[in-house]
Amino acid sequence: MNWHGAPDASPSARIAALLPSLQRGERRVADAIVADRAGIVERTAQELADAVGIGRTTVIRAAQSLGYEGYPQLRVALAQELATEHAQVEEGDGTMVGAVRAGVGRFAAKLANTVSALTEEDVLEFITLLDRSQRVLVIANGLSGALGMDLVLRLTAAGRPAEMLPDAMAQQIAARQLGAGSLCVIISGSGANRATLEGMRAASEGGAQVVAITSFARSAVADAADVALVVPPVNDSFQDELIHTSRAAIMLLIEQLVEQFVTYRGERGREAQAAALSVLGSGILE
Incomplete structure (x- = not known):
């Protein structure tokens, strides 16, 4: 199943909604993106394919399942997402209140998704x-x-x-x-x-x-x-x-x-x- 939601939706939102429906190889690509978005921006399709142990065509197919024309467009979208994340999530200060604030901050950062x-x-x-x-x-x-x-x-x-x-x-x-x-x-x-x-x-x-x-x-x-x-x-x-x-x-x-x-x-x-x-x-x- 491919993405049919808002065209300006972030890669993270698309992955969260579609991950269970992706093919096994595509899920490995999505998991790699979630684990290191900044790192993926710097990798070519072949480099990502080699890193997760799949073929380059699977990387391209995963990008298309997420609603992008190809892998380059996915990399650009990831870069934009990282650049425009405005919410600064607190790491917490070791207290329970700090942990609550950090959790609310994480939710707020993804609310638009x-x-x-x-x-x-x-x-x-x-x-x-x-x-x-x-x-x-x-x-x-x-x-x-x-x-x-x-x-x-x-x-x-x-x-x-x-x-x-x-x-x-x-x-x-x-x-x-x-x-x-x-x-x-x-x-x-x-x-x-x-x-x-x-x-x-x-x-x-x-x-x-x-x-x-x-x-x-x-x-x-x-x-x-x-x-x-x-x-x-x-x-x-x-x-x-x-x-x-x-x-x-x-x-x-x-x-x-x-x-x-x-x-x-x-x-x-x-x-x-x-x-x-x-x-x-x-x-x-x-």
């Missing part, structure tokens, strides 16, 4: 389906479960009632009964949660449209969805994502998608927000 794989067509399709569907079922499990509940609450406050069930079997039953004209929203960072995939399959069999929000462009969830909104992980590799899992980028995207949904609905969206604010206001004590 988290939306680089989105396309106008896919976002508009998702917003349109939200607006027109008779029912909206959200399926999310594991670490993505809290994000699913957050989406349900935000959509409900925006005048688009949605539902989510915590039990995996109940998810499948509800998904299978959705039918045509309904929407199933899948949230799965890894794109490989078994319970989520079963619920997704049930929704498709029932005739519902399926939209996936996930971290990897080529995963079981992304492949099976009618629309896939890919949010590249903030970690440098698939292994890092498994060990140091973060859902912060997806959470941020969900907030912004609901904001766009309210704007898309115009007066209906504003009225729903006003009603929600009225309820919230009455529940706050001085």
Whole structure:
């Protein structure tokens, strides 16, 4: 699978989204880039091929899979990425607070990458389906479960009632009964949660449209969805994502998608927000 996101997306963002889908030799190229971006800028395609033990054509093919015309264009993009990285990441000062600051700094430095794989067509399709569907079922499990509940609450406050069930079997039953004209929203960072995939399959069999929000462009969830909104992980590799899992980028995207949904609905969206604010206001004590 090749890159189909924003043309100005950084090489790091492209690798984060596509790494699990690359061929074995291409993954070795991508791993080498992640390990030493500055060093790769100084290497020719043949030098890189020799360093990782593959053929020169595999290096070129990897660059093309990442969305570049060839390896020279990838080297230029890497040089630009290194030159324009504006966030200075703190190394920490040995304290817990320092470690927290360093972690936040690393996330902030890669924040722009988290939306680089989105396309106008896919976002508009998702917003349109939200607006027109008779029912909206959200399926999310594991670490993505809290994000699913957050989406349900935000959509409900925006005048688009949605539902989510915590039990995996109940998810499948509800998904299978959705039918045509309904929407199933899948949230799965890894794109490989078994319970989520079963619920997704049930929704498709029932005739519902399926939209996936996930971290990897080529995963079981992304492949099976009618629309896939890919949010590249903030970690440098698939292994890092498994060990140091973060859902912060997806959470941020969900907030912004609901904001766009309210704007898309115009007066209906504003009225729903006003009603929600009225309820919230009455529940706050001085």
